[in-house]
Amino acid sequence: MRLARFSIPGSPIRIGRVDGDTLTDVSDAPDGQGGAIGTSLRAILPRLAALREAIESAVGTTHALTDVRLEAPIDDPQKFLGIGMNYKEHAEEAAAAGIPTPTSQLWFNKQVSCIVGPFDDIHKPLVSDALDYEIELAVVIGTECRHVAVEDARSVIAGYLVANDVSVRDWLQKRSPTFTLGKSFDTHGPIGPWLTTDDEIDDPLALRMRLTVNGEVRQDFQTNDMIYDIYEQIAYLTQVMTLKPGDILATGTPAGIGAPTGSFLRVGDVVRAEIQELGAIENTVIAEPVPTPAAR
Structure with a gap:
């Protein structure tokens, strides 16, 4: 998978799955614990394998990569x-x-x-x-x-x-x-x-x-x-x-x-x-x- 943090004008930063020249918003995909994937890529890394199916099958809003601002994938590492x-x-x-x-x-x-x-x-x-x-x-x-x-x-x-x-x-x-x-x-x-x-x-x-x-x-x-x-x-x-x-x-x-x-x-x-x-x-x-x- 290719996972990005992205934003569009007037909206908060989200997580998206990159497929070729398009990006699908997966922030609202279920996390298997009664919640959603969310907007922190660092936070989901320990459970990435378990979340793979939900992320790969997510059908959120799709954007052309040229229409979004790509943010730092990990903006808050400890090191x-x-x-x-x-x-x-x-x-x-x-x-x-x-x-x-x-x-x-x-x-x-x-x-x-x-x-x-x-x-x-x-x-x-x-x-x-x-x-x-x-x-x-x-x-x-x-x-x-x-x-x-x-x-x-x-x-x-x-x-x-x-x-x-x-x-x-x-x-x-x-x-x-x-x-x-x-x-x-x-x-x-x-x-x-x-x-x-x-x-x-x-x-x-x-x-x-x-x-x-x-x-x-x-x-x-x-x-x-x-x-x-x-x-x-x-x-x-x-x-x-x-x-x-x-x-x-x-x-x-x-x-x-x-x-x-x-x-x-x-x-x-x-x-x-x-x-x-x-x-x-x-x-x-x-x-x-x-x-x-x-x-x-």
């Missing part, structure tokens, strides 16, 4: 985590730029307040000219889990998203060595366009991912270039913490980021990130609004 330098060629280009290759998995937080929808604008910060892009396969956890073995890790995955791990390089490498600040500026976590459930994907480690800026290809790789695959990532993290339904793991970016050549994003740039079988997100860079005195 939004990312792994650094997890693609072989990306680690090589980072090393050439003076960034050492980590000897183990290198994880950081993206604060959840950075999340925006798949076609929302992203801000060029007032405080930096070093705005960069990173296409990433994002994994969404479906089952609360701890101490997961590598061979069992796929069983806790609800599905996948396309993510752009937008990064502010000078804050990332110089002003905040933990990565958190440079990865967490408002609007710097576009995800979507919908959640593609795990059963739809034969092999998430064999997907082509492609990012363009104003139509120019900047990143074009397969997910099989990961140093630590997504199952190893889940096993590693769950040695430390409990992962909860809706938690998002950004699993690394391939070579081609802007930092090594200084090809940073500018106001007006259009960034499109597409992953095979998952769809595409597209975001325009705009200037961060100048705060009014009252908002400071």
Whole structure:
């Protein structure tokens, strides 16, 4: 299944099933417990298998995708985590730029307040000219889990998203060595366009991912270039913490980021990130609004 959160003018956000170029509202489908599916995708993830029949057979209002606003599929995760330098060629280009290759998995937080929808604008910060892009396969956890073995890790995955791990390089490498600040500026976590459930994907480690800026290809790789695959990532993290339904793991970016050549994003740039079988997100860079005195 492909499940989206969407809105239309004058109406609240709803959940829809995506079939080709159309979206069917499934928010009022029965949840098997005397209620309805509702409007929180994160809330239904633990029961997604049980709800599949109701969602697939729902006959709610149908919309053309072009007539709705797609929202972030998961807007309220407890965690939004990312792994650094997890693609072989990306680690090589980072090393050439003076960034050492980590000897183990290198994880950081993206604060959840950075999340925006798949076609929302992203801000060029007032405080930096070093705005960069990173296409990433994002994994969404479906089952609360701890101490997961590598061979069992796929069983806790609800599905996948396309993510752009937008990064502010000078804050990332110089002003905040933990990565958190440079990865967490408002609007710097576009995800979507919908959640593609795990059963739809034969092999998430064999997907082509492609990012363009104003139509120019900047990143074009397969997910099989990961140093630590997504199952190893889940096993590693769950040695430390409990992962909860809706938690998002950004699993690394391939070579081609802007930092090594200084090809940073500018106001007006259009960034499109597409992953095979998952769809595409597209975001325009705009200037961060100048705060009014009252908002400071």
